[in-house]
Each structure stands twice: as structure tokens, then as C-alpha cells.
Amino acid sequence: EPEVTQTPSHQVTQMGQEVILRCVPISNHLYFYWYRQILGQKVEFLVSFYNNEISEKSEIFDDQFSVERPDGSNFTLKIRSTKLEDSAMYFCASRTTGGLYEQYFGPGTRLTVT
């Protein structure tokens, strides 16, 4: 069964460093998302991406964040200068076209900023 994959599973970085979280969505999906979950809290929407551009972003997704689909398979989230409060689980999700079908989530990348 096709699935969304994410790498790395765990990333530790120092405050102020840049990180890139990688995702490989399900191959025939065209809508891509990033969400984050601070430990013990709810899952929060960051950004959605379709047709090589951002379709929507939340207030959390400020200038420190960017997304890219550098090739036909990867979807990345970059945080330019990490802060302690960026520590969270970051989930990538994707869905197929046509209606609001369910989003399938990857296993997540746990980002720890020290």
C-alpha cells in the first residue's frame, strides 16, 4: 500500500541553524501539506501546496519557513533559523485530486532545537 515517507525521523539542531525536513508524498497525489504537533498538543496546520505554489498558510508559517517541491517526488519544509519553540513533530500529508478527500500522513519528523 502506498504511503507518505518522511526523513529524518528525528533531527536535533542548535538554535539559529537551518533545517530541511523531507517528505515523499504518495505518487499520484497532487496536494501536499505540512502540519506540526508540539508535544502533547493538537496537530496544527502550517501550509498547503498545489501546482507548485502555496495555496494556503497559517499564521505560524512566517518568513522563517519555506516549502519546495524540488523534483517530481520530494516535498520539503525549510526552517531558516530555528528557535526553541520550533521543537515539535512535523507531519507531511498528501491527498489525491477531486473533492476534499482524506489526507494521508507520513510518520513525522521529530525536531528538537537545543
Next chain:
Amino acid sequence: AQKVTQAQTEISVVEKEDVTLDCVYETRDTTYYLFWYKQPPSGELVFLIRRNSFDEQNEISGRYSWNFQKSTSSFNFTITASQVVDSAVYFCALSEGSLFNTDKLIFGTGTRLQVFP
């Protein structure tokens, strides 16, 4: 404003008990979608079900059943004869779309279910 409320923070049951997880939502939209996701201790989010706002038929899948009631803006989830493997955090989520051209998922705060042997 759109919002999902899961008032039950944590529920503990003994194996084979039935348990219902509550979800109440608020939306501005007339067409919307409701979802349940399971987050086991390993951390991934597992899709369980999607319901459309225009389809209030309840659904049963094995030991799982869902009760969607637009009149009370609720989308409750019942696990019959719970098992230890059902222990997880369960998230209810809402997605609007027809009026505001958005498909982001709005999650509730989750209900942690612990099933003891």
C-alpha cells in the same frame, strides 16, 4: 469560526468495554468534511474515516462506528469491545471547502484512550 472540540481529555476503560469519544464542531460552511485520525504511541497519524456534511448516515466498520448528527454538530466515535491495541490518542478533524476555498484540517485537542487488560 471553525473549531473542533473534544471535551474528553483522557478515557480509561477495561478491555471489552464499549467506549464513545465525543466530537463537537463549529463551521461557517454548509459543505464540510469530518474526519477521525488515530495516533498510536508510535506517533503516526492513521486515517480512520471521512464523512461529508450532506451524508448523515451512520457508519460501522468492524468494532468501530460513527454517529454524525448535524442537528447537534457532533461526530462521535464508538469502539465496541475495546482492545488494548485501541490505546491511542484519537483526533477529530474538520475541513471546510465550498465557500472559502480551503482544505486544511482543523484538529481537536484529541482524546487519549487507555484500554487496560
